[in-house]
Amino acid sequence: MTGCRLLLLLLLAAPGMAPQVAYAQRGDPVYIEDRLNQLQQSITMLTGQIEQLQYRNQQLQQQMEKMQADYEYRLDQLEGKGGKGGPRPTPSGPSGGPQTSFAPPPAGPTPGPTPGGNGEQLYNEAFKKLQDGDYAGAERGFKSFLASNPRHPLAGNAQYWLGETFYARRDYPSAMTAFAEGYKTYKSSAKGPDNLLKLGVTLAQMGRKQDACAMFAKFSQDYPRATDLQRRRVDQERQKNGCG
Amino acid sequence: MRLIKALSAVAALAFLAACSSEQQAAATSGTSTTVAPGSVADFTQNVGDRVYFDTDMSSIRADGRQTLDRQAEWLKKYTNYPVTVAGHCDERGTREYNLALGERRANAARQYLIAQGIPASRIKTTSYGKENPDPPGSDEQAWALNRRAVTELQ
Amino acid sequence: MMLPRRSTLLGGVTLAAIGATIGVTPPARAQLTIDMTRPSFEPVPIAIVDFAGDRVGADIANVVRNDLQGSGLFRSISPGSFIQRDVDANAPPRFQDWRSIGAAGLVVGSVQQVGGNIKVDFRLWDVVVGQQATGLSFTSQPANWRRLAHIIADAIYKRVTGEDGYFDTRVAYVSETGSRSSRVKRIAIMDQDGANNRYITDGRTLALTPRFSPTLQEIVYMAYGEDRGPPRVYLQNVDSARRELLGNFPGMSFAPRFSPDGTKVVMSISADGATNIYEMDIRGRGTRRLTSSPAIDTSPCFSPDGTQIVFNSDRGGAQQLYVMGAGGGGERRISFGDGRYATPVWSPRGDFIAFTKISGSTFGIGVMRPDGGGERMLTSGFLVEGPTWAPNGRVLMFFTQGRGGPVGLQQVDITGRFQRSVPTPTEASDPAWSPLIPQ
Numbered sequence: 001m002t003g004c005r006l007l008l009l010l011l012l013a014a015p016g017m018a019p020q021v022a023y024a025q026r027g028d029p030v031y032i033e034d035r036l037n038q039l040q041q042s043i044t045m046l047t048g049q050i051e052q053l054q055y056r057n058q059q060l061q062q063q064m065e066k067m068q069a070d071y072e073y074r075l076d077q078l079e080g081k082g083g084k085g086g087p088r089p090t091p092s093g094p095s096g097g098p099q100t101s102f103a104p105p106p107a108g109p110t111p112g113p114t115p116g117g118n119g120e121q122l123y124n125e126a127f128k129k130l131q132d133g134d135y136a137g138a139e140r141g142f143k144s145f146l147a148s149n150p151r152h153p154l155a156g157n158a159q160y161w162l163g164e165t166f167y168a169r170r171d172y173p174s175a176m177t178a179f180a181e182g183y184k185t186y187k188s189s190a191k192g193p194d195n196l197l198k199l200g201v202t203l204a205q206m207g208r209k210q211d212a213c214a215m216f217a218k219f220s221q222d223y224p225r226a227t228d229l230q231r232r233r234v235d236q237e238r239q240k241n242g243c244g
Numbered sequence: 245m246r247l248i249k250a251l252s253a254v255a256a257l258a259f260l261a262a263c264s265s266e267q268q269a270a271a272t273s274g275t276s277t278t279v280a281p282g283s284v285a286d287f288t289q290n291v292g293d294r295v296y297f298d299t300d301m302s303s304i305r306a307d308g309r310q311t312l313d314r315q316a317e318w319l320k321k322y323t324n325y326p327v328t329v330a331g332h333c334d335e336r337g338t339r340e341y342n343l344a345l346g347e348r349r350a351n352a353a354r355q356y357l358i359a360q361g362i363p364a365s366r367i368k369t370t371s372y373g374k375e376n377p378d379p380p381g382s383d384e385q386a387w388a389l390n391r392r393a394v395t396e397l398q
Numbered sequence: 399m400m401l402p403r404r405s406t407l408l409g410g411v412t413l414a415a416i417g418a419t420i421g422v423t424p425p426a427r428a429q430l431t432i433d434m435t436r437p438s439f440e441p442v443p444i445a446i447v448d449f450a451g452d453r454v455g456a457d458i459a460n461v462v463r464n465d466l467q468g469s470g471l472f473r474s475i476s477p478g479s480f481i482q483r484d485v486d487a488n489a490p491p492r493f494q495d496w497r498s499i500g501a502a503g504l505v506v507g508s509v510q511q512v513g514g515n516i517k518v519d520f521r522l523w524d525v526v527v528g529q530q531a532t533g534l535s536f537t538s539q540p541a542n543w544r545r546l547a548h549i550i551a552d553a554i555y556k557r558v559t560g561e562d563g564y565f566d567t568r569v570a571y572v573s574e575t576g577s578r579s580s581r582v583k584r585i586a587i588m589d590q591d592g593a594n595n596r597y598i599t600d601g602r603t604l605a606l607t608p609r610f611s612p613t614l615q616e617i618v619y620m621a622y623g624e625d626r627g628p629p630r631v632y633l634q635n636v637d638s639a640r641r642e643l644l645g646n647f648p649g650m651s652f653a654p655r656f657s658p659d660g661t662k663v664v665m666s667i668s669a670d671g672a673t674n675i676y677e678m679d680i681r682g683r684g685t686r687r688l689t690s691s692p693a694i695d696t697s698p699c700f701s702p703d704g705t706q707i708v709f710n711s712d713r714g715g716a717q718q719l720y721v722m723g724a725g726g727g728g729e730r731r732i733s734f735g736d737g738r739y740a741t742p743v744w745s746p747r748g749d750f751i752a753f754t755k756i757s758g759s760t761f762g763i764g765v766m767r768p769d770g771g772g773e774r775m776l777t778s779g780f781l782v783e784g785p786t787w788a789p790n791g792r793v794l795m796f797f798t799q800g801r802g803g804p805v806g807l808q809q810v811d812i813t814g815r816f817q818r819s820v821p822t823p824t825e826a827s828d829p830a831w832s833p834l835i836p837q
Contacts, residue, residue, distance in 0.1 A: 338754050
């Protein structure tokens with residue numbers, strides 16, 4: 001919106017842009033009316049273009065975050081840190097809404113769950129729903145997984161993705177609760193750092209910058225061995241929210 | 245697709261222009277003598293009570309300016325009529341949006357008349373959206389005639 | 399196993415569950431259930447026997463057949479093919495007779511005169527497993543027989559699909575009569591199936607865009623005065639016909655919608671070529687401006703939880719959909735496809751927003767998620783416009799018109815698979831589906 005206002009000022013400040021109009025006409029009410037209409041049309045056009053650009057920008061950002069997550073996962077695989085980690089978002093996955101975000105990256109060294117266990121199946125089904133953009137379904141899925149498998153190796157992951165189902169639907173209060181729960185209960189799990197980071201991001205979304213900064217400050221204390229990518233994300237978020 | 249639409253709109257307008265100039269010629273030569281100057285009939289027949297708009301637009305076209313100039317002249321001469329400008333749209337939009345678009349068209353005509361010296365207090369606006377087609381029809385020609393602002397004397 | 403009196407309706411209906419009378423306990427139910435969300439399914443074949451005991455019994459069965467068949471989820475088996483003619487409303491049927499004509503479900507019922515009232519019992523038998531699936535008993539004034547039939551159809555729909563029904567509802571719409579150039583448009587209300595039609599405005603001036611209050615006691619709509627002035631918004635009590643002007647603004651006011659709690663109305667008000675959205679408190683009549691753009695902001699609609707409003711605006715050139723907080727502010731565009739988007743309506747479940755979309759020379763009805771993702775078109779045509787949701791959020795009604803043809807109502811389910819026209823006494827446009835009628 002401030003962008004629009006700036007453009008309006010620019011437009012108003014540029015009467016020389018129509019040099020063909022004789023000076024004598026400047027005071028003519030019809031001329032003024034015409035100029036106003038033209039300005040309004042320009043603003044409308046610019047508004048539309050800004051909206052489109054914002055949308056494209058969001059899409060790109062989302063795509064980048066997914067790709068980043070994918071790289072991270074692949075790197076982990078190569079380094080042999082966590083072969084059997086939880087499922088990962090893929091860059092080609094079905095697109096969510098304009099503002100859905102799967103950041104920060106998943107995986108990390110996740111201990112492999114019991115293969116073929118019913119719990120793992122529940123988890124995978126819920127995750128599939130998340131990838132399909134069925135957030136309500138994914139929420140139910142992760143909740144039922146957690147209810148029946150609170151000590152499963154994937155429980156920390158499930159708690160984190162449960163938070164993401166809310167975050168993607170912009171239900172920040174529920175996302176906050178879920179991430180906080182994940183940080184508290186599964187602090188030492190592979191998803192502990194992600195839960196904490198996303199808790200901070202969520203608080204920032206809710207306008208609680210101070211709390212958000214406090215969370216980011218905890219990060220290096222609690223997770224001295226976090227990945228570079230995670231640390232970079234925290235630094236970015238600290239900067240973005242003007243944390244001291 | 246858009247080009248074809250634009251072309252057909254141009255064709256329709258050319259056709260309309262031919263039509264309406266004939267009609268106007270007929271009106272001025274045939275009936276102007278029987279119409280009392282300063283009457284409602286004088287206004288609608290000899291001055292022209294309506295201006296037309298392009299699809300989705302509310303800016304006054306060159307042909308509309310001429311009509312509105314004549315309307316302003318006439319209204320300055322016969323000051324006893326308050327007027328309402330009624331905006332209309334073709335049927336190719338949604339009902340509620342068209343109500344607002346009709347209002348925007350009526351307002352554009354009103355502002356033009358005000359700029360030509362008619363007191364703002366004399367001109368009200370209303371809109372009928374796509375509810376009162378004149379002529380009723382579902383082709384490009386009817387739609388072009390329905391995108392209009394009509395100055396009604398009261 | 400009589401439940402306590404659950405509620406009263408109109409003349410006082412009592413409702414009670416009829417317990418299963420037989421102790422057969424075969425495994426799970428089979429083909430008498432349907433999952434509407436599956437990509438494809440066959441309509442459930444169902445046999446509905448004329449209710450016994452009173453002449454109105456056949457009429458009740460007809461309404462139930464019509465409701466279920468019209469949903470697209472059921473196929474009503476023609477009574478001519480029934481084998482068991484002597485089915486007793488209170489005893490198990492000969493399941494084999496019904497299986498052999500392909501029925502998955504069988505509906506039987508009876509009507510009794512009790513004092514000045516009628517008592518209506520019905521049972522839905524799961525023919526496949528040979529067991530009662532559901533059963534209810536009602537008592538009401540005889541005049542309410544159609545509502546009883548709709549309530550029975552809703553109970554069957556719910557038992558079979560797992561979704562709430564939508565048959566015991568009304569539709570407000572614009573009745574259109576007369577020629578194109580001198581059209582009479584007045585607000586009318588009818589039952590969802592076209593019965594009990596009545597007019598709310600007299601047709602002397604154009605009246606458009608009716609919407610129900612959450613209690614169905616009132617409607618808001620837009621109408622012109624007799625003075626050639628701009629149209630205004632009216633609030634009218636449906637039963638008493640008492641009507642009030644909602645705000646006397648210098649410009650035109652239109653596109654009214656109730657908030658989900660019924661305490662507020664949002665509407666568009668025009669001034670100097672710009673149209674913005676305002677909120678009015680119905681009791682105190684205070685108004686608050688929610689948008690302020692030089693563009694056209696109209697067709698507002700609350701989210702079912704009342705926290706957000708979706709509307710359409712041409713602030714970016716063409717009409718697009720935007721969502722903002724219910725108190726205004728935080729506006730963000732959600733539609734980014736090709737074409738113009740209009741008349742957004744939030745599903746009563748909150749999961750979708752339905753809209754009209756104009757692409758080139760074609761109009762369509764579609765749905766998208768509230769975040770703008772997952773756009774899906776359900777139907778299209780020369781003119782299709784103004785979707786409205788059934789209270790279960792699974793069916794939409796809208797209006798449609800062929801080039802130069804009559805205008806009428808249609809309904810389509812959320813998958814777009816099943817579409818049909820809705821009967822109306824006159825030509826009709828601008829439907830607004832009511833919530834379930836309070837019982």
